[in-house]
Amino acid sequence: MGDGSAKASVPTAKLEARILEAVLQRESKGTSIKSINMIILKFPKIDESLRKCKAIFEQFDEDKSGAIDLKELKDCFEKLQVMFTNEEINEIFKACDLNDDMGISFNEFIVLLCLVYLLKNDHAATQSKSRMGIPDLELTFETLVESFVFLDSNKDGHVSKNEMIRAIEETKQSDGRIAMKRFEEMDWDKNGMVNFKEFLFAFTRWVGIEDDEED
Ligand SMILES: [Ca+2]
Ligand SMILES: [Ca+2]
Numbered sequence: 001m002g003d004g005s006a007k008a009s010v011p012t013a014k015l016e017a018r019i020l021e022a023v024l025q026r027e028s029k030g031t032s033i034k035s036i037n038m039i040i041l042k043f044p045k046i047d048e049s050l051r052k053c054k055a056i057f058e059q060f061d062e063d064k065s066g067a068i069d070l071k072e073l074k075d076c077f078e079k080l081q082v083m084f085t086n087e088e089i090n091e092i093f094k095a096c097d098l099n100d101d102m103g104i105s106f107n108e109f110i111v112l113l114c115l116v117y118l119l120k121n122d123h124a125a126t127q128s129k130s131r132m133g134i135p136d137l138e139l140t141f142e143t144l145v146e147s148f149v150f151l152d153s154n155k156d157g158h159v160s161k162n163e164m165i166r167a168i169e170e171t172k173q174s175d176g177r178i179a180m181k182r183f184e185e186m187d188w189d190k191n192g193m194v195n196f197k198e199f200l201f202a203f204t205r206w207v208g209i210e211d212d213e214e215d
């Protein structure tokens with residue numbers, strides 16, 4: 001856990017490109033979030049909702065190993081009626097298995113579901129109101145997407161350090177140093193930019209979700 005080294009694996013590049021494309025598309029629609037304080041005010045609700053996600057996680061961890069393996073993930077998508085090709089599922093699995101232990105832990109699972117939510121944005125909109133049959137969580141995912149869209153003020157799909165600084169400066173009451181620290185935590189590969197996936201991983205830590213938390 002907590003190993004921040006950049007992964008050199010190429011296979012997820014295609015998926016990363018699709019995520020970026022989906023983020024850019026979503027960004028063109030704007031956001032209702034107007035300040036960092038608005039995001040922070042939503043933390044308790046996000047936290048509560050993501051904790052409920054634990055029950056879903058446990059349900060799909062069929063062998064109760066504490067992690068979701070590739071086969072369990074396939075079953076999971078089937079049950080949620082999320083349609084992906086085998087190749088796509090492999091890519092998503094790899095992209096979200098941040099510590100490369102061939103299992104999706106709880107915080108990795110939250111990121112995974114949120115990415116699925118983002119990627120399934122367009123297709124499912126026509127079918128039903130809920131994309132994945134978990135409306136509560138989807139509302140939270142939407143808040144996370146909106147928060148990212150707000151922070152990425154030039155809408156290029158990445159939150160830069162300057163964008164973070166500007167957002168903090170606009171919020172006079174907020175402690176800029178803490179926010180800067182948070183930016184640095186988010187920027188896993190230390191390239192000065194935070195992509196949507198990095199943002200999500202950081203978020204699962206900010207709201208206090210731990211892997212090995214007691215029920
Ligand atoms: Ca398992
Ligand atoms: Ca893992």
Ligand SMILES: [Ca+2]
Pocket residue numbers: 152153154155156157158159160163
């Ligand atoms: Ca940007």
